[in-house]
Amino acid sequence: MNIFSGNLRQMKSLCFTLCAALLAVVPLTSSEVRLELRLAGPSIDALARCDEGTHRMVWQATETLGGPWRSVGTSTVTNGLASLSLSPTAASSFLRALPKPTPGFLERLGRIRDQVRESWAEAALLEAHLLVADWTEGYPDSVAVRGVFSIGDGTVTAIENAPGEDVSISISNTPWMGSQVMQWPIAMELDIAESRLQEAGFGSTYRTLTLRQPVYPGMVEPYWIFGTRSGFVFVGSKSKSVKQSN
Numbered sequence: 001m002n003i004f005s006g007n008l009r010q011m012k013s014l015c016f017t018l019c020a021a022l023l024a025v026v027p028l029t030s031s032e033v034r035l036e037l038r039l040a041g042p043s044i045d046a047l048a049r050c051d052e053g054t055h056r057m058v059w060q061a062t063e064t065l066g067g068p069w070r071s072v073g074t075s076t077v078t079n080g081l082a083s084l085s086l087s088p089t090a091a092s093s094f095l096r097a098l099p100k101p102t103p104g105f106l107e108r109l110g111r112i113r114d115q116v117r118e119s120w121a122e123a124a125l126l127e128a129h130l131l132v133a134d135w136t137e138g139y140p141d142s143v144a145v146r147g148v149f150s151i152g153d154g155t156v157t158a159i160e161n162a163p164g165e166d167v168s169i170s171i172s173n174t175p176w177m178g179s180q181v182m183q184w185p186i187a188m189e190l191d192i193a194e195s196r197l198q199e200a201g202f203g204s205t206y207r208t209l210t211l212r213q214p215v216y217p218g219m220v221e222p223y224w225i226f227g228t229r230s231g232f233v234f235v236g237s238k239s240k241s242v243k244q245s246n
Contacts (some may be wrong), residue, residue, distance in 0.1 A: 054099040057082035071191035102141040123149040130209040188237040193224035200242040
């Protein structure tokens with residue numbers, strides 16, 4: 001994979017031309033990503049052309065080539081293309097696209113949700129978990145994802161052990177307590193929540209990850225809850241707020 005970085009501010013200042021210079025190319029493997037930047041009204045559209053075998057594209061931005069890089073979006077690859085629209089105020093000096101061969105957390109959770117709702121149309125998402133066995137720096141593609149859903153007075157727990165595998169489902173007649181129903185789709189991707197965690201000074205390493213909206217005063221949105229070395233840290237999926245539990 002090659003990572004191409006385009007200078008977005010320079011692109012805007014040069015009379016809104018479409019020929020922003022590629023300022024850095026970082027060779028990583030023999031695969032290749034070709035990045036194009038285009039102006040679309042008030043926004044800047046980034047288009048990544050990638051090789052076969054790429055399932056999604058994680059977009060990252062930084063003020064300087066030395067980093068730190070922060071995630072600004074995730075795109076599904078269709079026919080070898082992935083795109084992202086950025087406002088000029090949100091764009092940093094450099095942008096890069098990281099190709100990934102597997103679906104991300106929310107895409108996998110959506111697949112789990114769809115399979116559960118095939119049998120229980122009323123199923124509502126209460127919680128989701130990344131079943132990591134040890135400390136990890138960022139979402140590991142092959143780790144199991146679990147979703148917990150309410151159905152009437154009972155609960156359905158569904159697990160996808162690896163991307164694309166059959167989803168195993170178990171049913172309990174006991175209601176799941178402590179979590180509110182989360183509206184789907186979730187507003188923030190895990191990649192961005194990880195960046196917010198790091199920007200807030202909690203590092204990039206965590207041992208547990210839960211997506212839920214606790215039944216508790218002040219919990220007004222679904223939160224990405226990271227179990228870090230500093231304790232539990234809540235990243236708001238809508239507000240992008242970051243706060244540590246007391």
